[in-house]
Amino acid sequence: MRLQAALHLLYPPQCLLCDTLVTSDFGLCGPCWRDTPFIAGLVCDLCGTPLPGEDPGHPIHCDDCLTLTRPWDHGRAAMLYKDNGRKIVLALKHGDRLDLARPAAGWMLKTLHPILTPDTLAVPVPLHWLRLLTRRYNQSALLARELARQAGIDHCPDALVRPRNTHTQDGRSREGRFDNMTGAILPHPSRGQRMRGRHVLLVDDVLTSGATLAAATEACLTAGAIGVSVAVLARVAKDV
Template sequence: MGLQAALRLLFPPQCLLCETQVTTEFGLCGACWRDTPFIAGLVCDLCGAPLPGEDPGHPVRCDDCLSSARPWDHGRAALLYRDNGRKLALALKHGDRLDLARPLAGWILRAARPILRRGTLVVPVPLHWTRLLTRRYNQSALLSAELARQAGLDHCPDALVRGRNTRSQEGRSREGRFENMTGAILPHPRRGRLLKGRPVLILDDVMTSGATLATATEACQAAGATSVSVAVLARVAKDT
């Protein structure tokens, strides 16, 4: 304890987004906290987008999820993909900020607790091996491993594989995103058997149309998962 106290004096904790000193490790300063769009209150049961009004006591769905069939059972998101929510997602994905995995996974876990079931297996959305070679890590796998650790759940980072190197989803229409992802994610030839007979939580960093999560869900269902839910760090959605 003496060594830890000394280290805190020499290296006081700093805000995750700026160099302002904060009181706890992996925290945000007051200014950055105000600009971080945490999702709270009433949310869509399928994607986690915030909704207006009070909790009616039963699951509700946003307009996107009412108009688009979702193959998964439940979904949650920690942040909106704007302002600091976008900065944090991009810092983890492209900025080599691996230190963010621990606090961000904790935020996702806080949002996802209502949909977790006993015996849930946590799996990440996979990267194609060529993209993994270039990026050096899968940000979704970092988040899923840390969430599973904090929640005390089983984790399998390679239960799913990306069978082909899909092109970027950026700039594509909703229909184009789904077409691009069709059949791209499959159960791992050997590790995929761990999905059979288990409730599964699929984790990704950002949800836009839901095309990637839908393909991953279908792969889990094909492998025999009893139920599939999804959780993401950030949801692209209109503020309410």
């Protein structure tokens, strides 16, 4: 504690997004917090999109999830992918801001308490080895590891593999995204067995169409998972 106090004197905590001084590590200043589109209130039970109205006391789904068949059971997102939400995701994904994984996992965990079970196994969406070689880390694996640590649940970083390089999904139509991901994610030949008989929490940074998470969910179910939920840092969604 004394060492931490001394470090704070030498290096006062700063906002994660700007240079403003804050009262604790891994925090946002007031203005940055207000400009970060955290999701609260009524949400779609399958993707975490915020919905208008009051909680009806039973699961409710957004238009996308009423149209598409989601292979997972529940889904939550910490924020919308816009404004500071987009900045945080891109900084973690492409800006070497590995320090963001800790607070991001905490924000995600706050949305997950209703759907976590003690036997849940946290599993990240995998990267193809060429993408991992270029980026040097898998941001989803960082989030999954930190989320599992904070939640006190098991974690398997390599339960899934991505044997085919699907390249970027940017610019593809919804149908193109799903076609591109068909068969692209599989259970690890040996580590995948850890999912058998377990509830799996799939972790990724962003949910757009859901094509990647659908492919990963199918791989988990193929490996014997008895249920799959998804957790993402940000959800691409229309304002409500």
